[in-house]
Structure formats: C-alpha cells, structure tokens
Amino acid sequence: MAKTRILIVGGGFAGVYAAMGLERLVGRDPDVEIGLVSRENYLVFQPMLPEVISGSIGITDTLAPIRRLCPRTNLYTRAVESIDLKRRRVNAAAGFGSRQCALEYDHLVVAVGNQTSFAGQPGLLEHALPFKYLGDALVLRNHVIHVLEEADIERDPEVRRTLLTFVVAGGGFSGVEAIAELNDFVRRSARAFRNLDPREIRTVLLHAGSVILPELPESLGRFAQKVLVKRGVEIRFGTRLHGATAESAILASGERIPTRTLVSTVPSAPNPLVASLPVRKDRGRIVVDEFLRVPDHPGLWSAGDCASVLDRATGQPHPPTAQHAIREARCLAANLVATLRGRPLRPFAFSALGKLGALGHRSAVAEVFGVRLAGFLAWWLWRTIYLMKLPGLDRKLRVATDWTLDLLLPPDIVQLKTDRASSIRREHFEAGETIFREGDRGDRLYVVVDGEVEVVRKDAALGEVVLCKLGAGESFGEIALVSEGVRTATVRSLTPVNVLTLDRETFHSLFAHFPPLRGFFEDLIQRRLAPPMG
Ligand SMILES: Cc1cc2nc3c(=O)[nH]c(=O)nc-3n(C[C@H](O)[C@H](O)[C@H](O)COP(=O)(O)OP(=O)(O)OC[C@H]3O[C@@H](n4cnc5c(N)ncnc54)[C@H](O)[C@@H]3O)c2cc1C
Helix, strand or coil: CCCEEEEEECCCHHHHHHHHHHHHHHCCCCCEEEEEEECCCEEECHHHCHHHHHCCCCHHHHEEEHHHHCCCCEEEECCEEEEECCCCEEEECCCHHHCCEEEECCEEEECCCEEECCCCCCCHHHHCEECCCHHHHHHHHHHHHHHHHHHHHCCCHHHHHHHCEEEEECCCHHHHHHHHHHHHHHHHHHHHCCCCCHHHCEEEEECCCCCCCCCCCHHHHHHHHHHHHHCCEEEECCCCEEEEECCEEEECCCCEEECCEEEECCCEEECHHHHCCCCCEECCEEECCCCCECCCCCCEEECHHHEECECCCCCCECCCCHHHHHHHHHHHHHHHHHHHHCCCCCCCCCCCCEEEEECCCCCEEEEECCEEEEEHHHHHHHHHHHHHHCCCHHHHHHHHHHHHHHHHCCCCCCCCCCCCCCCEEEEEECCCCEEECCCCECCEEEEEEECCEEEEEEECCCEEEEEEEECCCCEECHHHHHHCCECCCEEEECCCEEEEEEEHHHHHHHHHHCHHHHHHHHHHHHHHHCCCCC
16 A cells, blocks of 8 residues: 655744654554655754854754654755645755755645745845844854954944944844844953944844834833843834845935844745745735645645634634744644544644743743743743753753853854855945945955946046946946956945945956956956046
8 A cells, every 4th residue: 555645844843843743643654654845954943043143052052953853754855946736746956966856745734934025125135134044143143243353443433333233123022032132242242352342332123113022912012122222222113124235224214224234034924935835825824724724725734834824712813933833733743644544633722821032131021821021030931931842852951051151151252154255246225325435445346237326536636527327237346356456436326226246256267267258357447447538
C-alpha cells in the first residue's frame, strides 16, 4: 500500500509544532510519511529576537534545530517557489548544482507566516531594515555597532547627529521591543567609545496611534510609554513612516528625521507563496474552517500567521502570535490524523493565556489571566515564561547563562563581519538631496534607474555651475573611480531618484577585464572632461 504523504511548508512555530504533533500521533506508523520544507533548518524563537540586537543572549541561542525537534520528519531545507494544488506538488528552489526538487503530497500544511512589506514606500526597500528573522536582528546589531564606530571618529556635528539617531517605525510588540533593546544597547555601549557621549544619542519610536502596544490594555500601553520616555526614547504619536533615503526617515507629514538607522516593523504583508494560492483569503491570510482545513480543497490545511482562523467567541480572526500558532498547529495535527483514521474532528478554541511585552532594562508589561502587571515583576515573569517555553533543555541552559552573565558584564560590542558587502545595491534619494560632494572620495559608480540628477561644480568666479543633467540609463561617478582621485563635481537629485550603485572593486574588475566596458567609460570620461566648445 502506498504511504500517505503529509507535507508541511514553513519551519516556524506553526510548521514545527504541526510536525511535532504529527510525530506524536503517527510518527511510528509505517504507512505515513511526514515531510517539512523550510528555508532554514532551525526554528527561531522570535519573542527573544530583540535581545540578539544587544547580544544579551547569544546569536544561536534563540534557535532550535528542527532535526532535533522533529526526528521522524524528513526535513528539506529549501525555499518553496510554487505550489501546484491541482497536481498536489510543491516545487522547491534548486540546491547545489541547480538540482530541482519537486515534492508530491496527499495532505499539505501551509505555515509560511507573513512578512514585512516595504512596497509602495519610496526608499524603504533600499534603506530601512526589517525586523522579523534572525538575519534581520544580526544585520541590525552589526549596523548599529558600525554606526557607533563611525560616530566615534566623525567630527562634523550634523553627520554625527545623523549617525547617532536611531528610528524604529511601528508601536506594536516587535517595534516596542526593538526600540527598548536598541535604546539600552546604544546608551550602554556608548561608554566603551572614547568620543561618544550618551547624551548625544537620540532614539525615536514612530507610532500611528495614540497609545503604543495596541495589543494590550491601554493602561499597560501608557505604562510602557512612561518607561520608554524615562529611558530617553522619543515617541512620536499619530506619525506614519512614508519613505526613506540613505540619510533620513521621511514621515507622512513630509518631515524628515536625519538618521542612518531606520527599522520598520510595519506593515506586515502576505507571504508571496500565500498570495499566489488560488484559495479564499481575508486580508491576505488563508481562510480556514474551525478544523484548520482550507474549504473546497480537500487535503489542504493552514495554521499560524498566514491563516485566518476565526475566534468563535469574538467573531474576529485570532491574532498572529506565537502562542496561537502553536495551539493551532497542535489542533491541526490532531484533526489531520483524525481525518486519516476516519474519526470526528475537534474545532479549534483558544483564548490567549496572557500577553507580555519586554521593555528592556529589567522592565516589562504583562496581562496574565486578566491580571495586569508592569515593571520588574512583569519582566521576571516575561523571562520565566519564555525560558520555560523555549524548546530544548540545552537552549534553556544557554539562555539562562546568557541572562545571568548579562547582569554582570558590559555589553558585547564586537561587530561580526560575515557577509561580503554587497557589491551592487539600490539607493533612493528624494528631490534636492546631495548624492556626493566635490572633494569626496570616489567609492562607487552610479546608474540612474529613474528620476533626474544634476551635476554641478564650484567655480571661483561664477559660484556653482551646472555641468549637465542626467536621467534614466545614464551613469555618473566614473571619473574619480578611474583616476583613483576625489570627486570632481557634486551630484544632486532634481526629482526623487532611484539608482543602482557598483562598489569600487566591482567596477575595477569589470573595467580591467571587460574591454567594451573600458572603452565605453574611457570615451565617456573624455567627453565629460573636454572643455566646452566656443
Ligand atoms: C520581533 C518579534 C517579536 C515577537 N514577539 C512575540 C511575543 O512576544 N509573543 C508572541 O506570541 N508572538 C510574538 N511574535 C509573533 C510570533 O513570532 C509569530 O506570530 C509566529 O512566529 C508565527 O509563527 P508562524 O509559524 O505562523 O510563522 P513564522 O514564524 O513567520 O514562520 C514561517 C516559516 O516559514 C518559512 N518560509 C516562509 N516562506 C517560505 C518559503 N517560500 N519556502 C520555505 N519556507 C518558507 C520561514 O522561513 C519560517 O521558517 C513576535 C514576532 C516578532 C517578529
């Protein structure tokens, strides 16, 4: 008899707890095969992610290896590119040597979560940092340390102010926890830098509503606000982020906050895989029935942040939280096995036991079993509960040790440089911004994707002279790169501009080894440096 193939897509709380539930019920059944496809081979304990920013817990201590949590599940560490519901097939991205991977299933569990979307907000894709995955926390930590290093040696007060301003958009759980941790970390770390004064640091939280933490009762939100403000966080209420450039956060009101560090935790958008599925959705989430089945698609199931599960008590969808994802996953596993065995299914019912939000520096807010707590007691509860929930004894021990040491030791300000810096990147500038100045070091080549820039040069007699205007498809910045000298002109954006930039090494590799390109740039430089006729 052919085995029943159950395939789960997504290795977050919903996917991993569904696999664990299935293993408990049918893990030893030789007629059932469980598979899980996820981009990573680990589960990230997201509620502790903000602490990775400050290094108060080790980078890998928030992770639990899926192979250990689900030893009877076949793990495919791949990104899924498409799901063919008709042919019951999942297509995963190629691995080494472009090996394709197509997996067939009898039952499919979609648990891919959601993601932060920067669509429609100019410059956010290029200059804002998301905060959802482990990689985001690591990038942010490294970026913040880099910024402190730069500020320590910067003498220009304006540039220094920009470097020492940190902005987080989103006053929900992840935004509040991120700004609390970031604020503590930069203020404590500044003491290790000879030229940094913690009083120069500005941390700003942007929140569209009038009280932060809308997930909690208003009184707790107000308490959290008081704590953050006392610690030096500036909270901007009724404020939405509109866009960003390399040096500023642009608010919907048009105001700009000069900064080199912008974190955005809003808004969340459906995972593209979910968006591509031809099933009924509610605000981008897959609509499931009370048994976690996708209606009209036998064998298709969904749970966690990507599923819209109606709370029968309130008539509203359950919120996208880890505790809901875990309960939904367990219920889904039980119902899937009941379906295989021809037994009655159990409707999903759960009301959150409590809500907790950390505010850093031994303070938190909590509502547990209807009791509201704030301050040290809430913080102690936060740590105890999350430590208990952290999967695996080894992880519990590691995190408990990290927390103890963090109480005694100064913050770790080591910057981990793991990736090669991206050689080609996109940048966005608003109208009137300086892209580079005459006399700056030539470090990148720019190609205009859209918009218009002007190239100007200072003239002792005439003041500022406009040399030319450049638009889509044209490039600038090559003269200083080829001559290994400084910028011979200033370039400013006339309209909002998107550019592609190539770093010095990439440009030189192409210039040295690709003659047609060398010829093109030599011609261009000759034309640009030629004295005007007449
Ligand atoms: C910073 C932060 C703090 C939080 N704090 C709390 C808290 O204190 N309490 C709480 O209850 N909740 C908290 N949450 C929310 C909670 O983490 C989520 O609700 C929960 O993680 C949802 O689980 P999920 O499995 O549905 O989705 P996710 O955890 O997002 O997991 C989705 C998984 O699917 C994988 N995936 C996605 N697309 C693909 C693809 N195409 N191919 C293969 N794999 C794919 C991803 O890599 C990931 O492993 C927090 C979230 C964040 C970001």
